[in-house]
Amino acid sequence: MADTSAVRSIEEAEPVPIRLDGPAGKRDIEISGLTWWGDRLLLLPQYPAFVSDSSPVIYSISRSDLKTAIETSVEGADTGAVMPQPLSVDIDDPRAVPGYQGFEALAVSGREVYATVEATGFAGGLFGMRAFLGRGVADSTRSPALAFAETSEIPVPVSMSNMGFEAIVVTDTTIIALFEANGANINPAPRAMQFTRDLRPLGWLPMSSLEYRLTDATALDHAGRFWVTNYLYEGDEAAMDPAPDSVALDFGVGSSHRSRVTVERLVELEVTDGSISRTETPPVWMTLTNGTGRNWEGVARFGDGFLLATDTFPETILAYVSRSTSSRPLTPDTTQSSDEMSMTSGR
Template identity: 35%
Template sequence: MQKAFPLLIFSAILFLLSPAGTPAEELSNARAASVKEILLKGPASSPKAEFSGMDWHMERLILLPQYPEKFTHEGSPNLFAIPKTRILSYLNGTASQPIRPEHISFDMESVKNTVEKVSGRRGWQGFEAMAFSGDKAVFSIEAYGPHGMLGFLVRGRFQNKGAHIVLDKKSLTPIPMPVHISNKAYEAMFIAAGKVYAIYEANGLHDNPSPQVQVFDISGESGLSYLGALPFPPTEYRITDITAWSEGESLTAVNYYFPGDKRTLDPVPDPKGPVEQLVFFLFDGKTIAKRPEPPRSIINDAGKPRNWEGIVQLDDAGYLLVTDKWPKTILAFVPR
């Protein structure tokens, strides 16, 4: 133990002095995360689902397609839901058949129409993240406008015992864009104490010199009220989602890089290959900081990069991750 202690201190110092994705963050290869795929069936298993976020509501995993309008059920766009008990049964082997997610109707047409009045129909780039607090829901939207990328938040509410989500068009609110990078906006957010914290996708030293988290009050009668910004630690590659906040616990984010991103991002250093990892942050209600430990790489035995776009914590067992359409739709469990 005496010999291990100085090494632990050295590792922590080296990590704090290094941006995400550097060799310092590879010191703990033994912590690399294995992946167990949870097979899906039905429309949610199609790459067209292009999932962009997840969160828990009423002991159900809610999955957000980037374009819910592609999945209509009984005339309505849809999100998807899986009971937590079904996921646990799959993982413990008592129910090994692929899971068919349930439908949640999603009233989004008026919000989409309002965004397209600003961006034009070709500018609509769908929903990128979501976070829940009780029956309240907040979604981020990405669009491309006449002068560059646009980001919006919109508030909604679960109805009919969680079977239906209605968006409030009047709550649609623009999010300040720190920089303008093609196809980049706000892909991660969490809710704490009646406020939503939206995290921009690109926060590297060369890509976003002053990264910030944009903060909004979600409890007002009139919708979402902008409260300002908090500094965010510089983090290379893309932040594509983050876990829900729980007092006393850290936040875990998905950190992804595909070599094709080189067209729009300038990581320091260039990893020369794909990066799939989890990174950890501390939040005390006033500040967000990196937790002093290396990122945890996600083992990829298949070889093809996987664009992980959603993450939730699964009790104390680990995390659930989901991809968009690359290389296919994958829902997976990663143990702690």
């Protein structure tokens, strides 16, 4: 990361691991996103069609099972692993998308299901990254759907290898797709693409610069705020070309990050009239491990904190992170976002 030697150190949050049993805990599951569907947390594999010997699946875990697992882990007990349940999904073979590279983000609002797909191919006469936003209709009692009724291409603002739209935010009337690379040196005019709920393009929303990678987003709260996973793998430093890190300069840097290139944190953003910007809420820095950085690709709110998931690197990890460094994680989980409440009520 950029030099932060003159920036004060701040406390970090320790991720509390949640052991996963069954196929969803395997390293090659490649989790790309997390989202809530009623009282079930959905885990999106990058390649749903490749993770089952039968029909394509995503995975779910009940809210109550997660709460029990987290509380026992914090108390130092171990009552066994959580077993994510497979949910069959209908997929109009996404490999028909030229250069298909898998699913990157998932959001559910009522019976509407939105997902982004990453691809490579020719656009505007040039070969590079391409991205698509799809909309499907969920079976409200059985399974979400990835068979899309509509699909819209998302223009890629900056052509960088393996950089696409890795996060989706759903408002009352729109869908916002967030690009992965928004640092000042590589994307001088960062912006998110906005669509109607039936995927008509509404144009770009300017947003604050954010160094490193943006890999997933929570649902909006009632104030239009959401959190994003913000990650830098040390091997990507040259490609990401970080500018001075405004988040660290404003709030301080996590204590274990001072001598490391790797960055693992959560940053809060908000949707305002015509733009997306950082809030005045301090970020949540995760305590780094001694080994390879954890590529956090999924985030969802939970109680007073967050659930996080990695993809392949360094392995499949599901963890709880408190917003408080005290590691006392859960108050009664009644603070659902507007989207979560609409899902529960079957809007």
